[in-house]
Amino acid sequence: MDSIDKKAAIKNVLIRYLDEHRHRKTPERFVILDKIYDIEGHFDIEYLYTKIREDGHTLSRATIYNSIEVFINCGLVQKHQFNTKQPLYEKSYFGKQHDHIIFTDTGEIKEFCDPRIQQIKNTVEDIFDIKIENHSLYFYGVKKNT
Amino acid sequence: MDSIDKKAAIKNVLIRYLDEHRHRKTPERFVILDKIYDIEGHFDIEYLYTKIREDGHTLSRATIYNSIEVFINCGLVQKHQFNTKQPLYEKSYFGKQHDHIIFTDTGEIKEFCDPRIQQIKNTVEDIFDIKIENHSLYFYGVKKNT
């Protein structure tokens, strides 16, 4: 699946969600989602806003805040609270599920995957009789100076 | 070990940390730490501030912000960013290590322990050649309506 197919598929996820929830399919929402899916890695609202304005679109920060809330609710975007003061976001569709390591000295962030987190999730779901929709796992540490 | 012993032990952890880092042992720091260890569960700065003032101590919010930073650095307090807008804190000594489940509909928070998180931690430490000092794992979900 190439980049254009992916964009189309993502757009469809949004359309389906908006339809189901009787929300309007405004052009702003599609522009914002499109730009988010151009960004690799983590970003903050200001970066996204600047990027959209640079591309000649005029829309307000308020709309970005609104829209990103929608995207989080339909699973297209994830919000992270690392140890920065404001939250960072990242697209979360078609990407491999991953967790984060935060280096407490440099602020650098790395990603990793471990299947055992799924097993823990399953256990917790059984024990508490709940449905887990999402998780976040952060390790905080420093590089060994070997 | 009874409650008084625990308080004394915690105080010693702080004293050792302050000595090692050439920080001053101000009365405010001890008052704040003491109050934190009276609180069961999660709390925010405002709650802590009110509690301390109610007990007749006069100290400022700024000092609480400062002190809590110190406590986090010496492992006596943990800071959580759930899906509330401001962070919540909790004491983290003598307490069993635990992770959190956040109910996205009600906002309720539950705690659980799973030893496999330790195993993941060990693996990640080996693979990345790092020392992990801390972690946080949050599951977001809803109760099954059975």
Added chain:
DNA sequence: TTCATTGCAAAGCGTTTGCAGTCAC
């Protein structure tokens, strides 16, 4: 037509900062 959504600017509010005064060492 209707009302959800947008845009702008103002307001909100938890946190940080500046600085004078204090006190741990």
Added chain:
DNA sequence: GTGACTGCAAACGCTTTGCAATGAA
């Protein structure tokens, strides 16, 4: 004595809100 720490209030900055205008359905 001295400089780290405190207290107060002002400043900060990200986010939310109010409200009139817009446009999706």
